[in-house]
Amino acid sequence: MHIPDGVLPTAVCLGGYATAGAATWFSLRKISQKENPREGIPKASLLTAAFLVASWIHIPVPPASVHLVLNGLLGVVLGYYAFPAILIGLFFQAVMFQHGGLTTLGVNATVMGVPALLAYYLFRLRNIFGKDNRVGTGLFAFLAGAGGIGLAAVTVFVLLVTTIPAHMDVEAERASIYALTLAHIPVMIIEGVFTAVLALFLQRVKPELLEGDS
Amino acid sequence: MIIILFTLGLPAAVFGHGVEIDYQTTKAIEITATYDTGDPVSEGQVIIYAPDNPSTPWATGKCDEKGRFTFTPDPSKPGTWDVQVRKAGHGGMIHIPVGGDEVAAGGTGYTTPQIALMTASVIWGFIGTALFFSRRKG
Numbered sequence: 001m002h003i004p005d006g007v008l009p010t011a012v013c014l015g016g017y018a019t020a021g022a023a024t025w026f027s028l029r030k031i032s033q034k035e036n037p038r039e040g041i042p043k044a045s046l047l048t049a050a051f052l053v054a055s056w057i058h059i060p061v062p063p064a065s066v067h068l069v070l071n072g073l074l075g076v077v078l079g080y081y082a083f084p085a086i087l088i089g090l091f092f093q094a095v096m097f098q099h100g101g102l103t104t105l106g107v108n109a110t111v112m113g114v115p116a117l118l119a120y121y122l123f124r125l126r127n128i129f130g131k132d133n134r135v136g137t138g139l140f141a142f143l144a145g146a147g148g149i150g151l152a153a154v155t156v157f158v159l160l161v162t163t164i165p166a167h168m169d170v171e172a173e174r175a176s177i178y179a180l181t182l183a184h185i186p187v188m189i190i191e192g193v194f195t196a197v198l199a200l201f202l203q204r205v206k207p208e209l210l211e212g213d214s
Numbered sequence: 215m216i217i218i219l220f221t222l223g224l225p226a227a228v229f230g231h232g233v234e235i236d237y238q239t240t241k242a243i244e245i246t247a248t249y250d251t252g253d254p255v256s257e258g259q260v261i262i263y264a265p266d267n268p269s270t271p272w273a274t275g276k277c278d279e280k281g282r283f284t285f286t287p288d289p290s291k292p293g294t295w296d297v298q299v300r301k302a303g304h305g306g307m308i309h310i311p312v313g314g315d316e317v318a319a320g321g322t323g324y325t326t327p328q329i330a331l332m333t334a335s336v337i338w339g340f341i342g343t344a345l346f347f348s349r350r351k352g
Contacts, residue, residue: 006298006307042344049340053333058251064302065251096332098306098322099250160303167271168259168300176302 001069001149001156001184002055002093002108005101009163016107020087023113027083043209044081047074051089055099059190064183071112072148073195075119076141077202077209082116083109107159115151119144123199137203137210138196145195146188153184240286243310247281247299250323254281258301265293265312287312 008016031037054068074082087109093099100108123144129136160177164170202209247255256279264272264287277283277299287295292313299305308322324332 003303004306007300007303007305038347042348045340045344045347049337052336052340056333065249065253092336096336097250097324097329156303167261167274169274169276172257172276173259173300173302180302180304 001067001112001152002090002100003104003111003156003159004098005103007163008104008107008159012159012163013103013107016104016110018106020106020109020113023083023110023117024087027080027117030080031084040078040081044078044085047078048085048089051086052092055093059187061183061186064180066180066183066187068187068191069112069149069152070191070194071116071152072119072145072191073198075116075148076123076144076195076199078116079120080117082120083113086113086116111155111159112152115148115155118151119148122147131207132203134200134203138200141199142192142196146192149184149191150188153181153188157181240289242284242286243295243297243312244282244284245277245297245299245308247277247283247305248323249304254279255299255301255305256281258299258305260285261298261300262287263296263298264288264291265295266291268296289313 031040034040051070051074054070057068058065059067071082071086074085078085087105090100090105090108090112094102094105094108123140126133126136126140157177161174164173164177199210245260247258249255255277258277258281260275260277260283261271262273262275262285263270272288272295273285275283275285281299283299285297287310289312293311295310295312296307297310298307306322308320310320311317
């Protein structure tokens with residue numbers, strides 16, 4: 001999921017920084033319009049730590065091994081704070097753990113952060129069923145959690161498949177990209193269920209923590 | 215007709231003479247590529263860049279099932295050789311000095327205790343940030 005340095009062409013890396021810059025601007029603008037923008041920072045900070053740790057949780061899906069991303073979950077719980085949180089989390093992963101890369105930071109932030117924002121919008125649709133409807137909350141939290149990582153996996157797939165350099169064994173690389181993308185289907189289900197369980201728990205004990213209420 | 219015969223004859227040039235074989239020992243470099251889970255990058259594609267041309271691959275190849283690949287750098291090109299291993303868009307690059315400041319072995323990863331310490335310090339940073347912004351005013 002985290003694309004490292006030296007894999008994508010320069011133009012794609014620059015494009016990634018442009019989209020990540022636009023998404024950061026949009027998110028910060030929405031945050032600054034809140035009554036108390038500082039209020040959401042503790043929650044965002046703790047979930048950034050969770051995002052960082054999630055990438056160490058590996059799930060073996062033979063023949064591949066994939067890890068949790070939790071971008072959909074961040075979207076559901078953090079709302080507009082999700083994009084900056086993911087950007088900061090990715091920066092630490094790239095600088096300290098060589099997971100991802102600095103040249104691809106913009107691309108990775110776009111690939112994981114924009115689906116997180118879309119997951120937030122999707123989760124807000126639960127209000128159709130009424131705020132206190134547990135079925136609506138569970139269903140849309142599942143869809144947001146699974147959709148967040150699903151959309152990210154599809155975007156990474158498109159980026160990688162369309163930029164395989166000619167000096168590589170293109171067929172072999174394409175086959176391994178297909179395998180890696182398909183391996184994310186079980187992760188979608190896991191993250192969807194995890195997001196639904198967390199959303200239902202928060203709705204019961206501290207409903208104001210769910211950004212979808214606004 | 216003569217030209218055609220001559221052309222056909224070229225690829226199968228065989229000489230009716232004795233054969234001499236010389237040998238010399240050279241220094242080869244073995245790389246081992248593993249994911250951060252410890253699993254090998256089996257059959258990962260290897261792209262080697264010589265120091266004099268960092269944009270065009272000097273050679274390409276493929277790791278074995280255990281993520282290993284061996285190559286012999288051209289000794290007439292001293293400097294830093296860049297070797298990239300990638301599979302399914304994931305991978306990394308290692309910079310290997312050849313000639314001059316050579317080192318016997320090197321790597322790009324961290325040990326588990328290093329990773330644990332770094333993770334703990336980063337997480338403490340996030341918790342500290344959360345505590346700072348959630349403190350009561352006044």
